[in-house]
Amino acid sequence: MTMSLALIAPGAMGAAIARRLTDHGADVMTTLAGRSAGSIERARRAGMRDVDLAQLMHADLLLSVVPPAEAESLARQLAPLMAASEAPPIYCDLNAVSPATLARVERIVHASGAAFVDGGIIGPPPSDRAMPRIYVAGERASSLARLNDLGLDVRVLEGGIGSASALKMCFAGINKGMTALTTLMLIAAGRSGAGGALRAELEHSLPEVVDRIDNGIPDMLPKAWRWHPEMREIADFLDTTAPDGENMAGRHAFEGFAALYEQLGDSARNQEMKRLLDSLIEPSPAKA
């Protein structure tokens, strides 16, 4: 039987996931009313079928792959339709949201009578060269394992609702936090006349950090404005995860990273920093 999916996914990640699914014979529905020309073109190329919201209720699974700020409003918009449906799709939220937001989405979906699955995507959009891991958690999470037959890499976690989102936050915290830390110290070294020496020392003793300087920082700079609120989400996550009285370590660290990315994302404030970074980054030949 052809599997039927509803995918609310205006961006690059969602379209690339849809493309994998349709290439493997799945029926992927979406709703394009009110979407941008870019989203409509992406959906068309991915082989997605444009339907109205009510028809999405015929899907087996509904995947939400939207900007974090839209995760909750999407659930609210679909709730009456799920409530009116005899067999609403299993609702899987794959967005990078904090535990508090996730809990609100879960409550809305449960109240509508649909089953809820927590999810998180780690890695770049599917392509010839890359395949992200899609982590899912919750009682009905194993329903998503069927997507492994449709060209995706889905991994079911045992930790219950919240563990997939937490995994996504922890991975992003390490990866984007390490880039923030490297950027901070490289700028401080540059301001102290020790930038070139720091780079040479890292080449000797921590070569993976040099890779972060030459590839991670140039990749981050145009996204810093977007990473800034994500660092605040991680600060909230760490705060609520830690016992009372022990929560300042994570909150402080990620508020520091948020401040750095906020500044790097602001062209009126980032010029001295960008100049210093430019002088210490050696783009790899393939990307130069």
Add this chain to the structure above:
Amino acid sequence: MTMSLALIAPGAMGAAIARRLTDHGADVMTTLAGRSAGSIERARRAGMRDVDLAQLMHADLLLSVVPPAEAESLARQLAPLMAASEAPPIYCDLNAVSPATLARVERIVHASGAAFVDGGIIGPPPSDRAMPRIYVAGERASSLARLNDLGLDVRVLEGGIGSASALKMCFAGINKGMTALTTLMLIAAGRSGAGGALRAELEHSLPEVVDRIDNGIPDMLPKAWRWHPEMREIADFLDTTAPDGENMAGRHAFEGFAALYEQLGDSARNQEMKRLLDSLIEPSPAKA
């Protein structure tokens, strides 16, 4: 001509440096009055010659390798002797101190009439397997390059007084900051039922972080009490290095790491965290 050094160095790093120097024929003096039995035994095994403070003034070079909190008091103690000497040794501070402390030490040494060199040691004590880099900066820094003929690895920086200490702070900030960040996120994942999944994801996409989990965290835990004030020194360093209004990023980040290391160093507060970490660390066979 035999080179003559004065080395004020009660710890493992100083003794190992002295051992390299005496093995290469240098005369290494120190003063053991008031030192612990451990320091006296280390000095004896390193071939150091115990003299009184006044005799240290006959050395060509004086190296200060003491705990950061003692860097300034050592300079104060030696200042009258340097002032009374016709040709006092070049005074090189190799300690992990903030720019503010370094500036105070420099002022004391200059006022005594001795030449001052800023320095920083990166890496583990010299041994059969390892050789730290000794970075030096300042007008007279090239005098220390002679130590390269005596079994050490000395690198002269062009950045002027302060750049060697800054380099040491920046490297320590990256290295110990990355361990703090990894520890924070591993604990948060463990508390969220996603610890094992985070480890597996890192094995796939960031294997160098798994090495930090299995080797860096066990190495850090017994030193956390000592890394905690070092993180505060780095917070101060980043604060004074950044322009006004842009200094909260680094200060916040390293105050967060300081809070983590403070907690991990306190056996009354670290039990839940250590239990979580223990369950997620897989010691490598060689160290198990």
